Structures are given as C-alpha cells and as structure tokens.
Amino acid sequence: MKTRFDWVRLLPPLIAPLGAILIALVVSSIVLAVGGKEVFPTFELMLDYGSQPGSIAAMLDKATPYYLSAVAAAIGFRMGLFNIGVDGQYRIAALLAAALGGASFMDAVPGVVRIVLIVLVAMLVGAAWAGLAALLKVTRGVSEVISTIMLNTIAGGFVAFLLTTDKLGVQAAGSNAVTTPILPKDVWISDLPIVSGTKDGVFGFIVVAALVGVAYWFLLGRTRFGFDLRAAGANPSAAVASGVDAKRMVIAAMLLSGAVAGLVGLPQLFGEQHAFTESVGGLGFTGIAIALLGRNHPIGMAFGALLWGFLERSAQILDLEGIPKETVTIMQGTAVLAVVVAYELTSHVTKRLQQKRVGESVATPAPTGVSA
Template sequence: MKPAESSFADRLLGRVRPSGLLSLSAPLLAIVFAGVITSIILLVSGDPPLETLGVMADYGTQPRSMVLILNSATTYYLAAIAVAIGFRMNLFNIGVDGQYRLAALIAAAVGGAVALPAPLHIALIIFVAMLVGAGWASIAGLLKVKRGVSEVISTIMLNAIATALGAWLLHKDRLAVEVAGSNNIGTRPIPESGQVPGMAIIPGTETKVFGLIVLAVVVGVVYHVLLNRTRFGFDLRATGRSESAAVASGVNVKKMVLIAMVLSGAAAGLIGMPQLLGASHSYGLDFPTGLGFTGIAIALLGRNHPVGIAFGALLWAFLDTSSSILQIEEIAPEIVQIMQGTIVLSVIIAYELVHRYQIAAGQRRVSKELAGGTPPRVEGASA
C-alpha cells in the first residue's frame, strides 16, 4: 500500500496540508481560476468583467459598506467555526442551520422575558443560546453513538424538525407577540440591559459595527487554542486523521463524537447572537436563515483554519454586500452567487491539484534516489 495515502475527504477538509511554497500556490491558483471563470460568465452575459469588479470594489470600500461587511462576516465566521469543529474530526454537522435558528428563537424569548443587570442579562441570553444549540446537536450525536445513524442524515432531518418546531413556537399563543407597526410577529423585545451596543469604529459613517464582533474573535482564539494546544484537541484531531490509530492510542471515539457534536452545536448557538443582541433585539419571521449552509462553504474555503475562515468570511460578506450595487448598475446580482460557488470549487480543485502534484513529485524523487547508487533495501509492502 502507499504509505502516504490520504482520502479525498481529508484533503477537502484541510487535514492534509501542502508544504513549503506549494501551500501558497494553491490559493493563488484558486484566485486566478475563479477570476477567469467569473470573467467568462460576465463576458457571456454582456458585462465588462474589469469594470464590474471595479464597481463592486468601489462600493465595498465605502465606509457604510465596510461596516455591513464586518457585520455579515461576524455572523459568517461563527457559522463557519461551528461547522469546522465537526469537520476537524470527520463529522459533517449539516444541522448548524437548525441549531442556530432554534437557539436564537429560544434565547430571544428568554431574553425578552427576564430583567437582569446588563452583563448578566447578556451572558444569560448567550448561555441559553449555546445550551439550546448544543442540546439540539446532541440528538444527532447520541443517534450516531448509540444507533450508528449517520450525522449527515440526522442533522438534515433535524433541520426540518427545527423549522417546524420554530414555526410552532413563534405563535401568539406561545412565544410571539405582535410587532408594533407591522404585520410581523416576533418574540418580546429584549430590554436594553440585554442589548449589546454597536461600535462606531469605522470613520465616515453612522452605521455601527456589531459589539459582538469581539465574541467572534474570542471564539476564533478559543477554537485555535482548544484544537492545537490541549489534550482534548489532540484527541479530536487524532480521531479525524485516523480513527483506528486513535482507538489504539486509548481515545474513546464515541465520547469524542458526542463532545465534538455538542461543541459544534454550542458554537452554532452563537451564530444568531450578533444580530439578535446588536440589531433586531427580537426573533421574528424576518430573522436571517440559511447561515448554516453559508458556514459550510466558508469552512471549506478557509480550510478549517481560524485565520483562513476569517478571510473566507470577509470575502463572502464583501461579495454579498456589493451585490446590491450591481442591481443599480443594471448587472444581474446573481453573478455574485456564481462567483461564490466558483471560488469554493476553485479552492477545492486547486488544493487537490497541488496535492496530486506533490505526491507524484515525491514518488519520482524516492524512485530516483532508490534506483541510483546503493542497491535498494528490500522491504515488503507494509500493509
């Protein structure tokens, strides 16, 4: 057998790193590739590629746009981290979407129902959100550990159940009240003691950056430290790299599956918090959905690395935000979705190409070294 065999999934999820200069060539290749494809599509649809990108860049660098980008990126970052925790040990938590929606709804209801001093009130809401997210994710974890149900299937189904449960809870007989001045309904607004004020850190605009951008930074640091510096993180990464070796080394894989799922769910619970505590103060029918799936794309884009994910989230948010200018310029804003898809695919393809090149080059080198000079040392094909 090839000693250096790694599965496509390993490379897809960034558990195999290209080394040296090649690690830089992959993202460069991806950017060039995505640029070419997007340009072709723009040309086909009759828009000049360079000017379109120029318009987007102009709009994206205006102060107000920058705040919007940071705010979206904060949410995307949390979503991608939630997904990445599972990815690092081969767990595909597709249920981040349902986890964060249910968590935001119940945390909003709890936040609107109690009155506490400011820091405690905020902490309570965030704690409830993490608890609900973790609890919902643990269902999939328990099913996998106890019954061997694939977490992909169970989390997708739990998403559907979360949607139904959310719709049932968000009713005037239960958690919802009518929102004044509209026909929307939502949870009782969270009083001021439970709100996180925005920060006016970008000069030249009144729009404020979510205060909870700090939370995203903290989560990123905790993610990095937990995975790379602790025994728990070592066990988690070992399980992701080789389950059989982890078992032989004494890791209780079932326990790890459950814990990783719970952590992923707890992180998912945080996704709705910047929006809830920083802007809407209530969970209504208009609360953003689908962030869990965006998180999957960004985790892939950032290759599960905390800094990579930050770049991925910013890029994604930039594209989302600048799409609104395209409509004004009479360019189809859907072009942005095509770009996003192309970028994710390009990154995956680029890393795969670089990896294959590396394997082939390594084998050629070894063959050459062994063929020349001293007679080859005889070795069996170790299984």
Template structure:
C-alpha cells in the same frame, strides 16, 4: 537538512487559493461576457462600492455571522463529521435566547447578567439539538448528514410553532409581524465605531467571535482533547487502539459544534434588531462553505468570511446597474469548488515532492548492497571425466558381483 520554512512545502498551499480565485474571476468574466455585460467596468463598480466605509463596515458585520458558522462546521470537519444542521441549531438557539432575554421574569436582573444568560441558553440549545445527531450516530449508526438535514426541517417547524403570540412571540399593535419581546436597552451589546468615515458601527459581539476563534485554535492544536479529536478524524481505528472512546468523541464533538452554532444568531439579536423575527436563517450553509474555503483554519476561515461578505455586499451594486446579481453567486460557488480542488492538487504535489526527497536521501545515504552469494546446487555434481586412455570407474555388472 532543510529548515521549517521550506518553500517547496509552503508555496503550494499559498498558490492554491490564489489560483482558485483567479479561476473564479475568469468564470465570472465569461458569464458576464455571455450576458452582454462589460467585464472590467462591472468589476470596477464592485470594487468601488466594496471599498466605501459603510460597505466595509457591513462586510465586517456579515463576517461575524459567517465566521461563527464556519467554526461550528470546522469542529465537526476536523473529526470527519459533517454537521449540516447549523442552520436549524442556531435558529432554535436564538429564538430561546431572545425569548429568555425578553421574558418578564428576567427583567429584574442586571443587563450584563441577562446577556450572559442568553449566550449560555443559545449554546445549550444548539449543543442539545446537535447532540441528537451524535447520539443517533453512535447508538443506531445513523449518518449525521442525514440526521442533521432532517433536524433542520424539524427545527424550522418548531421555530414557526413557538414564535406565535400564544407561546414565545408577541405582535406589536398595528403590525402583522410576530417577534420575541424587544430586549431592554441594558441588555444590548453596543457597537464599535471601527471604520472612519461612517457612523455605522461594528458588532460588539464580533469581539466574542474573535475569542471563539482563538479558543477553537487552542482546543484543536494545544489540548489533549483536540489531539484525540484530530486523531479520531484521521483514523478512528488507530484512535480506538490508543484508548480513545470514539463514541464519546462523536457525541462531544457534535455538541461542541452545536454550541458554537448557537451563537450565530446572537450578533444580530444583541446588536441590531434586539428581537427575533420570522425571517431568521440562512447563515448555516454559508458557514459550511467558508469552512471548506478556509481549510478549517481560524485565519483562513476569517479571510473566507470577509471575502464572502465582500461578494454579497458587492452584489447590491449589480442590481443598480441592471446586472444579474447571480453573477456573485456563481463566483462564490466557483471559488469554493476551485479552492477545494486546488488544495487537493497542492497536497498531492507536496506529497510527491516529499516522497521524492525521501527516496533521494535514502538512496544516497544507503550503503552499497553486498555481493550476491551463489545459491547451493540443487542437483548432484557429476564425477569428473577420466583422462584419455584411462578407463573411468564403471559400475560392476551382475556376473562380476556373482563371481566375487
């Protein structure tokens, strides 16, 4: 019997992302060549720029946004739900959180308490906005893909309407930009000097993002709710037969996904800008791609978020070298597509290997089949032929019957 560390079972999932990344690099090299750019020097410039201390810190900060967005998407994916509305959920959430933290009636509260209130408000707004799609799905059968996309547009309109000087926004003197009130310094989350050689700081909110990843893993893998969620995603009919309320699971899962989505905009609000401006948005769809890239696993999504952040930051050096930065976009898209296809191929190969092993083990362990038993004759057996010189039995004719 093979142990748990079976190379045949472990190697395909490891080889799949490596092969996908190599394919993405190959496609990008082809694009650079067709554009008349030097391939090796371009990749060398991207590597040199990406390994600078300041760039590494920027990559890690970007990873915080992307990681939270990926977890929000992964919660829905594990149940077979597609929360495409992460962008709208976190835009509304960060707007309400920023307005609450800068409101005059909260200024008398201690800074840490206001931070907690902003985090809770963001989670509640995100959960409520995503819960609309869940309710529509279980009550009217509306696809969550369609409803969350439509809710993104509605959220964008609400965001623009609310962020006005007449409602939640303020306009600084001599400026045309409208933002929420700037948070007082006691309501900031200080950064961390994490990378030597630079004064840039890593978002302190990144610690909370890491805790969210741990909580996601524990909920999915170690709780009854997580088991019901995964079971419903794999086979809704089987989950219902085992006593799971599928409709309730849909609504709760969408609310949980939205609650995590509501946190996506807080690292920037609490650690960098300290106010919400009109240009918030853009991380939600990237989180969906990273969830696919990381196969909904917390470690895989973390690596995917860092890879995505590295590619985006490396694109800046391409602009300086007069190389189209769309090369990075092509690399990102190719990576996601190649990883999805590679993992599916790896899963199929793994299933075939397991089926072959099961067939071989059952074939060698099975007892030899019994000898086939002859079937009973379906026609009457004819009388044996009489020996030569002897008359066989004959049927009496009518004259003999009359004489007798």
C-alpha cells in the same frame, strides 16, 4: 536544531485559495461577457463600492455570523464529521435565547447578567440539538449527514410552532411580523466605531467571534483534547488502538460544534434586530462553504467570511447598475467548488513531492572507489 522552512507543506494553504478565487473571477468574467456586460468596469465598480467605509462596516457585520457558522462547521470537519445542521441549531438556539431574554419575568435581572444568560442558553440549546445527531451516530450508527438534515427540518417546524402569539411570539400593532419580545436597551450590545470615515458601527459581538476563533485555534491545535479529536477524525482505527475513545470524541465534537452554532444568531439579536424574527436563517449553509474555503483554519475562515461579506455588499451596487447580482452568487459557488478541487490537486502534488524527498533522504549512495 534548526527548523527548515518547508515550502512543500505550504502549497495547499496558499495556492488552493488563490487558485479558487482566480477561477471564480474567470468564470464570472465569462458570465458577464456572455450577458453583454463589461468585465473589468464591473469588477472595478464592485471594488470601489465595497471599499467605501460604510461598506466595510457592513461587510464586517455580515462576516461576524458567517465566521461563527464556519467555526461551528469546521469543528465537525476536523473530527471527520459533516455537521450540516448548523442552520437548525442556531435558529432554535436564537429563538429560545431571545424568548428568555425578552421574557417579563427577567425584568428584574440586570442587563449584563441577562446578556450572559442569553449567550449560555444559546450555546446549551445549540449543543443539545447537535447532541441528538451525535447520540444517533454512536448508538445506532446513523450518519450525521442524514440526521442533521432531518434535524434542520424539525428545527424549522419547532420555530414556526413556537413563534406564534399564543406561545413565544408577539405582534406589534399595525405589523404582520411575529417576533419574540424586543430586548430592553440595557441588553443591547453597542456597535463599535472601528471603521473611520463613517458613522456606521460594527457589531460589538465581533469581539466574541474573534475570541471563539482564538479558542478554536488553541483547543484543536494546542491541547491533548484537540490532538485526540483530530486523530480520531484522521484515522479512527489508529486512534482507538492508541487509547482514544472514538465515540466520546464524536459526542464531544458535535456538542462543541453545536455550542458554537448557537452563537451564530446572536450578533443580529444583540446588535440589530433585538428580537428573533422569521427572517433569520440560511447562515449555517454559508458557514459550511466558508469553512471549506478557509480549509478549517481560523485565519483562512476569517478571510473567507470577509470575502463573502464583501461580495454580498457589492451585489447591491450591481443591482443598481442593472448588472445581474446573481453574478456574485456564481462567484461564491465557483470559489467553493474550485477550492475543493484545488486542494485535492495540490495535496496530491504535495504528497508526491514529499514521497520523492523521503526517497532521496533514505537512498543509500553507491560505494566509491570499488573496481570490478
């Protein structure tokens, strides 16, 4: 049996992102024109700077934690959950994992084993922090939106409380910054020289991010667990009637989302800072935007993360040229808002076309050759 190419089903995934980016460009052009800046030369400047080898490496570095954050948010979205707590989950996970990795009692542990322990602790802490919101939802009916927002605030307080010199933090001589102990060099993950034309490498943790994307695609799209999770998110009543334990799915989705969230701070920990600092934060909310832009698809989110990295890198040259770098923020915000609206419009059109197709396929043709 031949599978017919269904172009109607491809409308939302193709038209919506392209339309959102186009709308973002139009709005940004208006902002630039109102500010007395040349539109096309500005975009050309961004493209030229962002396509340089050094910028590509930096873009991939930025995209790695963004992608992990987007996958963490997307797991919740596929279940119909809005996990706004990714930011708090990865911050407290990165703090405790970094503190463990740099602790003096770990000196005898080989570097490879210590890397694995850091990753496992980060995932466990992230899952546990997200699990609090899941328990509140299934036992007391508390919305995960409210609970994860509050848990973000509590996580920030815990980080500030623990990151002091009398607890988990250390302060280098002559510095005002308080960090966790610096990881030894055998725990660092070397950069990958995958961009030609520059000496700058890319975070080695990008390999883990790619594997997480593959695992996300396989688990949610090719397993019974993923089917049950998506079914419970699409129609909880029907899922329960078919034997799916909706409460168990809520807990599983939040734990899985939190576990991936725990990985968000590790690319910078292993590849750049080698310690947890107070400057770590904000990546969780960006991940939500990228998940929306990529429509929770692993490839779509990858393109969204790369686009975010490109725009943030290009903002540097705008600032140097006297062009407000906030133009990039306007582009990012407009793209997310536009893609949500575009998906709703294209989904509505798609449903109408599918309904029309079904109506035509079941319509009974009038009998021929019958006279009155």
